[in-house]
Amino acid sequence: MAKRVKTDIGxxxxxxxxxxxxxxxxxxxxxxxxxxxxxKHRSSLVYFLYRMMQNHAVAEELAQEVFLRxxxxxxxxxxxxxxxxxMFRIATHLALNALRDGKNxxxxxRLDDDTSDMPVRQVSDRRPSVEQSMVYRAKLDExxxxxxxxxxxxxVAVLMHKYEEMEYSQIAKVLSCxxxxxxxxLFRAYETLxxxxxxxx
Amino acid sequence: MNxxxxxxxxxxxxxxxxxxxxxxxxxxxxxxHIAICAACRELARGQRAVWHALDAWEAAPVSAxxxxxxxxxxxxxxxxxxxxxxxxxxxFRTVTLxxxxxxxxMACLLVVAGVVLERPAGAxxxxxxxxxxxxxxxPEQVEHALDAMEMLNEFSRHVRTDSPDSKL
Amino acid sequence: MGNPxxxxxxxxxxxxxxxxxxxxxxPPQQQANLRQRLExxxxxxxxxRARLNQMWSTFNSLPPEKQAIVTRQMxxxxxxxxxxxxxxxxxxxxxxxxxxDRRNALLNSPAFKDRFSATELEMLTDISQNYPLPxx
Ligand SMILES: [Zn+2]
Numbered sequence: 001m002a003k004r005v006k007t008d009i010g011x012x013x014x015x016x017x018x019x020x021x022x023x024x025x026x027x028x029x030x031x032x033x034x035x036x037x038x039x040k041h042r043s044s045l046v047y048f049l050y051r052m053m054q055n056h057a058v059a060e061e062l063a064q065e066v067f068l069r070x071x072x073x074x075x076x077x078x079x080x081x082x083x084x085x086x087m088f089r090i091a092t093h094l095a096l097n098a099l100r101d102g103k104n105x106x107x108x109x110r111l112d113d114d115t116s117d118m119p120v121r122q123v124s125d126r127r128p129s130v131e132q133s134m135v136y137r138a139k140l141d142e143x144x145x146x147x148x149x150x151x152x153x154x155x156v157a158v159l160m161h162k163y164e165e166m167e168y169s170q171i172a173k174v175l176s177c178x179x180x181x182x183x184x185x186l187f188r189a190y191e192t193l194x195x196x197x198x199x200x201x
Numbered sequence: 202m203n204x205x206x207x208x209x210x211x212x213x214x215x216x217x218x219x220x221x222x223x224x225x226x227x228x229x230x231x232x233x234h235i236a237i238c239a240a241c242r243e244l245a246r247g248q249r250a251v252w253h254a255l256d257a258w259e260a261a262p263v264s265a266x267x268x269x270x271x272x273x274x275x276x277x278x279x280x281x282x283x284x285x286x287x288x289x290x291x292x293f294r295t296v297t298l299x300x301x302x303x304x305x306x307m308a309c310l311l312v313v314a315g316v317v318l319e320r321p322a323g324a325x326x327x328x329x330x331x332x333x334x335x336x337x338x339x340p341e342q343v344e345h346a347l348d349a350m351e352m353l354n355e356f357s358r359h360v361r362t363d364s365p366d367s368k369l
Numbered sequence: 370m371g372n373p374x375x376x377x378x379x380x381x382x383x384x385x386x387x388x389x390x391x392x393x394x395x396p397p398q399q400q401a402n403l404r405q406r407l408e409x410x411x412x413x414x415x416x417x418r419a420r421l422n423q424m425w426s427t428f429n430s431l432p433p434e435k436q437a438i439v440t441r442q443m444x445x446x447x448x449x450x451x452x453x454x455x456x457x458x459x460x461x462x463x464x465x466x467x468x469x470d471r472r473n474a475l476l477n478s479p480a481f482k483d484r485f486s487a488t489e490l491e492m493l494t495d496i497s498q499n500y501p502l503p504x505x
Contacts, residue, residue: 035416036423038268043361043462046267047260056261064271071275136257143258161220162255165466183213190216190251197254198247221471259459338383340395340403342376346425347406349440350377353424356443360458 019083026074034074038067041084044164045091051159052095054148062098066091081173088164088174092156099152139200146196154189157182202234206241215241219248263361375425377410427500435499442495445488457489464497472497 019040025033045066050059069090081089147155153175160166160174168186172179205211217223218231235241264270380388392400413421428436446454446461464472475481476494485493 032415032419035419038271039420042267043263046263050260051258060264060267064267064274067271068274139254140257143254147255147258162252186216187212190248193251193255194244194247198250200250200254259463262458338376338379338391340391340400343380343391343407344403346376346429347403347410349428350410350421350425352440352443352447353428354421355447357420357424359447359454360462 017079017082020079023070023074023077023083024079026071027077034071037070037083041087042067045087048088048159048164049091049095051147051163052092052155053098054144058098062091062094065094082170085170085173088160088166089176092174096152096156142200143197146193149196150189150192154185154192157185158189158193161186202230204234204238204241205231206238206244212244215244216248219245219252374429375422377407378422381407381411431499438495439499442492443500445492446496457485457493461493461496462502464493465500465502467497467501469498 019037022033022037026037042063046059046063049062049066050056053059053062066087070087147158150158156175157171160171161168166174168179168182172182175182175185203211205214214223214227214231218228223231231241235245380391383391392403395403410418410421428439431439446457449457464475467475476490476497481490
C-alpha cells in the first residue's frame with residue numbers, strides 16, 4: 001500500500017518532466033526517444049563527469065556507461081524521480097567508484113598538459129598575447145586544482161550547484177541525503193574555494 | 202536582521218544572494234545588512250570572485266563519435282531491430298500510454314506533449330495536430346521546412362561538434 | 370516522434386498519388402531538386418529524423434520576426450571560420466542555458482565586450498535570446 005502511494009506521487013511529480021515522458025516511451029520500445037534524451041543530456045553529463053574526473057577520455061567512458069545503464073534499465077524504469085536526478089545519481093555513483101579505483105590517476109599528473117585541450121580564447125581581430133594566454137591557463141589550472149582538492153561529496157555538490165544549476169532539493173536526491181546536509185556540504189566547499197580562489201577577482 | 206554569519210544555516214542566504222537565487226524581498230533585507238556589516242561584505246565579495254573563477258572553467262567539447270560509440274555498445278547488447286522505430290507513432294499507441302496514467306497526469310501530459318525540447322522558453326506551443334492541414338500542404342512550405350532543418354542541423358552540429366555527419 | 374505540423378512530414382505521410390499532386394505544382398527542375406532532398410530526408414535514421422523534427426518545431430514556434438533573426442544569425446555563425454566558431458561555441462552554449470538576467474549581465478560585461486567583436490556579440494545575443502536551450 002505504502003509503495004503504491006509513493007509511486008502515484010512519483011508519477012504525478014514526474015509527469016511535469018518531459019524527460020520522464022521520453023523515458024517512458026523508451027520503455028515502450030521507442031528508440032528515437034532515447035536519441036532525444038541522449039541529445040539533450042549528452043553534453044551536460046560529459047561536462048559534469050569531466051569536472052569530476054578531470055580527464056576527458058575517462059569522462060566520456062563513464063558517460064557512455066551511464067547512458068548504457070539508462071538504456072538497459074528501460075524495461076524496469078519507474079518514474080519515481082526526475083529523470084535527471086536518476087541519471088546524475090548513476091553518474092555520481094560511477095564517478096565516485098572510478099575515483100576510488102584510481103581510474104583517473106594519470107589525470108592528476110596531466111593537469112598541466114590537459115589545459116592544452118582547451119581552446120585559447122581569442123578575438124578574431126585581436127589575438128591574445130602569449131602572456132595573456134599564460135595568465136588564463138594559470139588561472140584555469142588553479143580552479144581545477146581547487147576543485148580537485150575538495151572532498152568527493154563536496155565536489156559533487158559544488159559541480160551540480162554551480163554548473164548544472166540544480167536546486168538544493170535535487171542535489172539532495174542525487175546524493176541521497178537531506179537538504180540541510182547539502183547546504184552544509186556547499187558551505188564548507190565554498191569556504192575552501194573562497195580561501196583558495198577569492199584573490200582571483 | 203541578525204548577521205547571517207552567526208549561524209551556518211543562515212550563511213546559505215549569502216550564497217544564494219551571490220548566485221542570485223534569493224527572493225527579491227530577502228535581497229533587500231540582506232543588502233541593508235551588508236551595507237553595515239564588513240564581514241558579510243567580505244564574504245559576498247569572496248563568493249562572487251569564486252563564482253567568476255569557476256565560470257572560466259569550460260569543458261572541452263564531446264567527441265564527434267560519442268553517439269556512434271554508444272550505439273555500437275548498445276547494439277552489441279540488444280538486437281538492432283529494437284532500436285528501429287516507426288517515425289510515425291500510430292495514434293492509438295499514444296492513447297494507450299496516456300490512458301494508463303491518472304486523469305491529472307493526463308492533463309499535464311497533454312500540455313507537455315506540445316512542448317518540444319528545444320523550444321525557446323516563452324514561445325507559444327506549436328498548434329495541436331490538425332488533420333485538415335494534412336491535405337493542404339504546399340510544395341514551397343516543404344522546401345522552406347527543409348531549408349530550416351538543414352540550417353538548424355548545421356548549427357547544432359557546429360555547437361556540438363560531437364554528432365556523426367548527418368546525411369541531410 | 371513524427372511531427373504532424375512539419376510540412377515535410379505531412380507530405381511524406383500522404384498517400385503516393387496525393388504527394389505527387391503536391392510535387393507536380395512545381396516547375397520540373399525545382400521538382401527534381403525537391404524530390405532528391407526528400408529522398409535524403411526519408412533515408413535518415415529514425416533518431417536523426419526525430420531530432421530534426423524537434424529542432425524544426427522549436428524554430429517554427431517562434432514568431433516570424435524572430436525566425437528571421439535566428440536564421441540570419443545562425444547562417445552567419447555557420448559561415449564563421451572554423452577556429453572562430455570553436456571559440457564562440459562553448460560561450461554560446463552557456464549563454465543559451467542561462468536565465469535571462471544572468472545572460473544579459475554577462476553579455477554587457479566589459480570582459481565580453483573585450484573578448485568579442487560587435488558582430489559576434491550581436492550573434493551571441495540574438496541566438497541565445499531567441500533560441501535558448503531548455504532549462505533542466
Ligand atoms: Zn553580517
